Amino acid sequence: MLDGYGAVLSLRAAGTSLVLDTAGRVPRVLHWGADPGPLDDAAAEALRETGGPAVLNNSPDVPRTFSLLPSEFEGWAGTPAQEGHAAGTATTPRPRTEAVRHRSDGEHGGTIEIDLADEITGLRTTMTIALDRFGVLSVDATLVRDASLAGDGATIPYTLDALRVMLPVPERAVDILDFTGKWCRERAPQRGRLFYGSHVRRARRGKPGHDAPFLVVAGTEDLGFGRGEAWATHLAWSGDGEYLVERLTEGAGAFSAVLGAGEGLRPGEIALADGDRYVAPTALFVWSDSGLDGLADRLHRRLRARPTHPQSPRPLTLNSWEAVYFDHDLARLTALVERAARVGAERFVLDDGWFHGRREDNAGLGDWFVDRTVWPDGLSPLVDLVRSHGMQFGIWFEPEMVNLDSDLAREHPDWVLGPRQELGATARAQYVLDLTRPDAYAHVLEQISAVVDEYAVDYIKWDHNRDLSEAVSGYVGVDRPAVHEQTLALYRMLDTLRARHPHLEIETCSGGGGRVDLGILERTDRVWASDCNDPVERLQIERWTRMLLPPELIGSHLGAERSHTTSRRTDLSFRLIVALTAHAGIEWDLQEADEDELDRIARWAGVYRELRGLIHSGRIVNADLADEATAFTGIVAQDGSRAVYTWARLVTSAPGQSGRVRFPGLDPDTRYSVRVRNEFGQASRHQAADPAWITAALQPEGVTLPGSVLAVAGVPLPTLNPQQAMLFDLVRLA
Ligand code: DGJ
Numbered sequence: 001m002l003d004g005y006g007a008v009l010s011l012r013a014a015g016t017s018l019v020l021d022t023a024g025r026v027p028r029v030l031h032w033g034a035d036p037g038p039l040d041d042a043a044a045e046a047l048r049e050t051g052g053p054a055v056l057n058n059s060p061d062v063p064r065t066f067s068l069l070p071s072e073f074e075g076w077a078g079t080p081a082q083e084g085h086a087a088g089t090a091t092t093p094r095p096r097t098e099a100v101r102h103r104s105d106g107e108h109g110g111t112i113e114i115d116l117a118d119e120i121t122g123l124r125t126t127m128t129i130a131l132d133r134f135g136v137l138s139v140d141a142t143l144v145r146d147a148s149l150a151g152d153g154a155t156i157p158y159t160l161d162a163l164r165v166m167l168p169v170p171e172r173a174v175d176i177l178d179f180t181g182k183w184c185r186e187r188a189p190q191r192g193r194l195f196y197g198s199h200v201r202r203a204r205r206g207k208p209g210h211d212a213p214f215l216v217v218a219g220t221e222d223l224g225f226g227r228g229e230a231w232a233t234h235l236a237w238s239g240d241g242e243y244l245v246e247r248l249t250e251g252a253g254a255f256s257a258v259l260g261a262g263e264g265l266r267p268g269e270i271a272l273a274d275g276d277r278y279v280a281p282t283a284l285f286v287w288s289d290s291g292l293d294g295l296a297d298r299l300h301r302r303l304r305a306r307p308t309h310p311q312s313p314r315p316l317t318l319n320s321w322e323a324v325y326f327d328h329d330l331a332r333l334t335a336l337v338e339r340a341a342r343v344g345a346e347r348f349v350l351d352d353g354w355f356h357g358r359r360e361d362n363a364g365l366g367d368w369f370v371d372r373t374v375w376p377d378g379l380s381p382l383v384d385l386v387r388s389h390g391m392q393f394g395i396w397f398e399p400e401m402v403n404l405d406s407d408l409a410r411e412h413p414d415w416v417l418g419p420r421q422e423l424g425a426t427a428r429a430q431y432v433l434d435l436t437r438p439d440a441y442a443h444v445l446e447q448i449s450a451v452v453d454e455y456a457v458d459y460i461k462w463d464h465n466r467d468l469s470e471a472v473s474g475y476v477g478v479d480r481p482a483v484h485e486q487t488l489a490l491y492r493m494l495d496t497l498r499a500r501h502p503h504l505e506i507e508t509c510s511g512g513g514g515r516v517d518l519g520i521l522e523r524t525d526r527v528w529a530s531d532c533n534d535p536v537e538r539l540q541i542e543r544w545t546r547m548l549l550p551p552e553l554i555g556s557h558l559g560a561e562r563s564h565t566t567s568r569r570t571d572l573s574f575r576l577i578v579a580l581t582a583h584a585g586i587e588w589d590l591q592e593a594d595e596d597e598l599d600r601i602a603r604w605a606g607v608y609r610e611l612r613g614l615i616h617s618g619r620i621v622n623a624d625l626a627d628e629a630t631a632f633t634g635i636v637a638q639d640g641s642r643a644v645y646t647w648a649r650l651v652t653s654a655p656g657q658s659g660r661v662r663f664p665g666l667d668p669d670t671r672y673s674v675r676v677r678n679e680f681g682q683a684s685r686h687q688a689a690d691p692a693w694i695t696a697a698l699q700p701e702g703v704t705l706p707g708s709v710l711a712v713a714g715v716p717l718p719t720l721n722p723q724q725a726m727l728f729d730l731v732r733l734a
Pocket of ligand 1: 321351396463465510
């Protein structure tokens with residue numbers, strides 16, 4: 001570690017860089033974006049010299065600074081980085097740098113650590129800014145109360161109201177893209193102008209929510225999947241959160257706007273007495289000049305490089321939920337397991353309904369032991385059958401929840417999270433269990449662990465079906481906000497289970513995709529992206545979920561012909577293609593499938609096994625198409641040797657022809673064998689005949705085309721009927 005105090009420091013990796021000036025009271029960003037290359041002394045000095053804005057009329061008499069902890073002291077009149085007080089005092093933070101440590105890995109990133117001390121708030125802050133080798137920045141901040149800094153004032157605990165990480169973005173970032181949604185329609189994009197003022201997105205549900213901002217992007221006007229410049233942030237946290245894009249007329253230092261994120265804190269939730277510490281969730285920042293796919297590529301590479309990233313082939317999964325719901329009948333489930341085996345499933349997951357008192361969705365949560373009325377011999381008969389077919393066994397829990405109609409709630413009514421005076425409304429007939437209580441926490445942990453041990457469970461589907469509202473804990477005798485501690489308890493429980501059961505995989509589910517964030521993904525292996533298996537909806541949900549997560553982390557299941565959540569009917573071939581390009585599975589009562597359908601599903605399972613190595617390691621590319629009724633998404637092997645593309649049409653549209661559509665991500669200087677994979681069905685077309693080259697690509701031997709034609713000129717694609725898709729399989733030729 002070099003002491004870098006006072007210097008211009010840069011972190012560089014994969015074509016991006018962050019440059020900080022550490023000479024001022026608090027370091028400030030001189031540049032975040034494209035890598036200007038190694039900075040010699042003259043260039044570093046020039047960046048510093050040009051790092052200050054004009055002194056405007058009717059403004060502070062010194063140039064405004066926008067530092068890493070922007071405050072009013074610096075003339076920043078926007079949202080402050082830190083808000084809080086000590087009983088109404090210490091409201092104007094003035095941190096000052098005490099030490100800077102810089103570790104550079106050359107062109108492969110590095111770390112800058114900054115220690116700051118604040119005599120007004122009596123807080124010591126450490127910020128750690130790391131750029132990984134893929135160009136993703138992470139910012140971690142820790143506050144420690146140190147009474148000796150502030151004299152008398154620091155004997156009163158400091159109430160932290162907010163700690164935000166904010167980075168500046170340049171004037172060409174004129175658009176904002178982020179996400180919203182609802183149950184069964186997660187990650188719906190919304191895009192608009194970056195106007196003056198604050199675009200603030202809050203998650204106040206005790207989880208990111210179905211409407212989570214997910215990834216907040218500031219971008220250039222031309223931003224698309226494969227074009228434009230973008231700056232984005234994601235908060236790796238599963239509790240309350242806040243995202244911000246803000247633009248003041250005076251700018252932000254030498255920049256124009258800011259992009260930030262931080263935990264959402266409830267009043268009084270964090271009170272720091274002398275020696276107490278607050279660790280903020282990691283905020284990630286990523287820049288790309290190759291569009292949204294460029295952002296996703298950096299994030300995917302980062303995730304795939306984690307030691308905990310799933311390495312084994314992602315097993316084709318059959319989940320019992322939409323097949324049997326609460327009808328846990330051994331004969332019925334036996335038939336389902338047999339059919340799962342027949343089509344080639346590799347993991348069988350027993351969903352909700354197996355535990356004590358759980359005959360419908362209004363009872364049982366909290367009693368995590370097998371219901372002997374429906375399972376007189378325990379789960380062994382089923383588990384043994386599953387294993388006899390060589391499948392893994394998975395099971396559903398909703399550990400953070402409780403029904404009042406449960407042994408647990410009857411014995412421990414005070415374990416329910418909520419005001420002691422009177423509980424608010426139930427949601428899905430349930431409340432939240434107060435896991436900040438050591439007794440409640442231990443009870444649930446041991447019950448789960450016992451089931452995992454008894455049945456050698458391979459996989460848990462970890463559900464969470466309601467918002468945390470009025471989430472106060474009375475454990476310490478008074479009701480105190482508890483989302484922060486509840487989230488940490490969840491993390492602790494997941495970490496403990498994984499340590500105890502090293503082979504256990506866990507899926508994060510929250511009524512579908514209501515808790516998809518990189519905090520929980522540090523401790524889970526898959527997300528259930530949505531309760532909606534309707535491929536029309538799912539295609540869009542997953543396309544945007546992939547902005548953050550690579551396909552191997554996204555569960556996608558083949559549902560019934562008539563979707564259980566939208567009532568829409570779709571063809572099997574379309575459903576199969578949409579479920580293929582993820583961690584694939586089945587969520588359908590296969591007893592309803594006829595022999596032909598079972599054969600097609602089995603062939604699809606074979607294609608999944610054949611292609612999953614590519615799907616689960618390749619680079620995601622999306623074509624920017626004028627016709628929004630269509631989508632063209634590819635997954636290209638990192639070495640370019642193979643690729644799959646999905647050409648899909650959701651609804652009809654005016655154009656009769658696709659025109660020449662380019663295959664993004666291919667090498668123009670080589671040739672490809674292109675084949676349409678139609679083993680599991682044909683897409684129905686809205687045309688008299690395919691473009692001639694498609695006719696050739698439909699043959700088993702495929703057609704050979706130059707990369708320049710596919711990637712640069714483009715090729716006409718068939719005009720599909722609505723709710724149809726076609727899968728292209730490309731192999732690079734020597
Ligand atoms: C909500 C989940 O998203 C579903 O997949 C299913 O597990 C149900 N809960 C079970 O209650």
